[in-house]
Amino acid sequence: MHCCDEMTRRLTLDCSTHSDPFECPDVLVAYDEKFDEHGLIIHDGGSSYLLIAFCPWCGRRLPDSKRDRWFEELEALGLSDPFEEEIPEQYRTAKWWKGAPEL
Numbered sequence: 001m002h003c004c005d006e007m008t009r010r011l012t013l014d015c016s017t018h019s020d021p022f023e024c025p026d027v028l029v030a031y032d033e034k035f036d037e038h039g040l041i042i043h044d045g046g047s048s049y050l051l052i053a054f055c056p057w058c059g060r061r062l063p064d065s066k067r068d069r070w071f072e073e074l075e076a077l078g079l080s081d082p083f084e085e086e087i088p089e090q091y092r093t094a095k096w097w098k099g100a101p102e103l
Contacts, residue, residue: 002031003062004060007029007058010027010029011029011031022041022046025043029049029056032049035066036065036094036097037063038052038055038063040056
């Protein structure tokens with residue numbers, strides 16, 4: 001569930017031409033569930049996005065990114081480079097923060 005119907009519609013836009021939302025010029029926003037963050041897609045051929053704090057359509061505050069917390073928790077588990085090391089399965093999805101108390 002997202003902040004408003006328009007955000008939900010934009011995040012679930014189904015393009016018949018592009019299978020990757022980062023390749024479709026009609027897809028403007030991205031949501032990364034693992035980090036619980038929203039962003040405006042930078043259409044430069046990659047998968048980058050610019051974090052946003054408020055919904056462009058309804059103006060509601062969006063959840064704070066959990067990216068820093070993700071790295072902190074992995075570091076506490078003794079993992080210094082999660083891109084080179086095998087990380088626990090739950091940290092590959094939103095399972096690691098869903099149901100966990102907010103900091």
